[in-house]
Amino acid sequence: MAAVMVQPLMQVLYAVTPPTSQLPTSSRTTSYSGLEDLPPEIRRNILSFLDIRSLNSLVHSSSVFHEQYFEDHRYLLCSSLETTLGTVSPDKELDLCPVEILRLFFCLFEPWEVEEILCINTFAQDKYDKIFREIYWDLNKSSPKFDGQRPPTPDGASDFDHGWARKELPTETVSRGLELLHRVSYKIKDHSQLVQTMQENITWPLGNFLIDLALGETAQWARRQKAYSNRDEKQNRRDPLPFTQDAESHPPLASTLIWGGTYSNLYGWYVHDDIRRLGYVFLDAMKIESLGAKDIILQKCQGDWGDSDPRDNSF
Structure with a gap:
């Protein structure tokens, strides 16, 4: 997967x-x-x-x-x-x-597989954002625990008050991989242990390739101009892509719903994080039905796109 x-x-x-x-x-x-x-x-x-x-x-x-x-x-x-x-x-x-x-x-x-990646990425960023809020004072360079160690910024302290760093830290910490995410999500229960673990694994921003750049509208448009693909052609033709079954090699029901049962090679910028927070591409057909998620997903897409189809303006 x-x-x-x-x-x-x-x-x-x-x-x-x-x-x-x-x-x-x-x-x-x-x-x-x-x-x-x-x-x-x-x-x-x-x-x-x-x-x-x-x-x-x-x-x-x-x-x-x-x-x-x-x-x-x-x-x-x-x-x-x-x-x-x-x-x-x-x-x-x-x-x-x-x-x-x-x-x-x-x-x-496939585009729905990219969205699988992004659903996990959104979950991870939200998780780290919550953690950084929880440990804000423990690692803040102004905390009394660092008295006598300033200036400069003491070892183990972080400048969370810097708006740019605070915004990018969750994104960059995701780059530490799934093992760290699993530890802080399910294994660590003690606050002091969480603080120590994050001190050891904080990753300072080098650049947000995944969301802001590589998966943005501009980059996807430029890629199509430079390297038009078979998938782009299937989107241009609106090849039928109905939901057939819940299987790894087939598109999930939610993906076929938002694109009207036809092929789309758009992802990233074109799908709102609120939809990813539902884990929409991981929901099987039975779960979508039982949760009433179909209407929620379609309403959120309409809120972003209105009555237009972003595929009409992607070339």
Whole structure:
């Protein structure tokens, strides 16, 4: 499931999984013939050690490695992102633009799978926002516990009163991954332990790629102009996409409802966080019926879009 991929800094350069028409040709793969003859498990290990640019190069140059990647692309992309992010110094951002992030990472998924990622991301940001409110005074540099240690800002203290930092801290802390989120959500019960854990894991802002840039209206429009895809074409034709069943390979009922049973390749900026807080793409048909969620979801969409369809203005 795409939700396991949540990570705000999903750094990307070019679609690692190109359409079938872009698969590497045999003339481009001769230099990799020795590697291609290796057992599949060794080829998988090779791919898992590469940074994002090297991974991109290899899977676009070898049909064998492309197929290997496609069979296990979520694990391999996670491994590659971990390798890539591990090479970035704390005071620098990766030299990647929002459109490149869309092309390499988000374009791997169906649009409702991207929304799965964003539902988890919204939950995580809301959780950390609540936690930072709870521990505000414990970590505030003006707290009496830090008397005699100022100036400068004492070790373990944070400037939560700075509006920009306070707004971005929850977003950036999500980048610590799902393990931390699970710990603070379900395992830690003691306030002092929560304070210590957050002190050790606070991540200061380097840039909000996921929401403000890569998934914004401008970046998605630019991506369509630069790399028009089969999914964009299905949206343009309004290909039928009715709900058929609750299954991982099929769109969830809520997604088909908001797009009128036809294909949409829009996500991120186009869907309000209030809908994501319902976990709308995770609700099965029975749950939507029992909760009466259909009307709630459609009303929230109408509140954002009015009587218009954002797909009409996306090209």
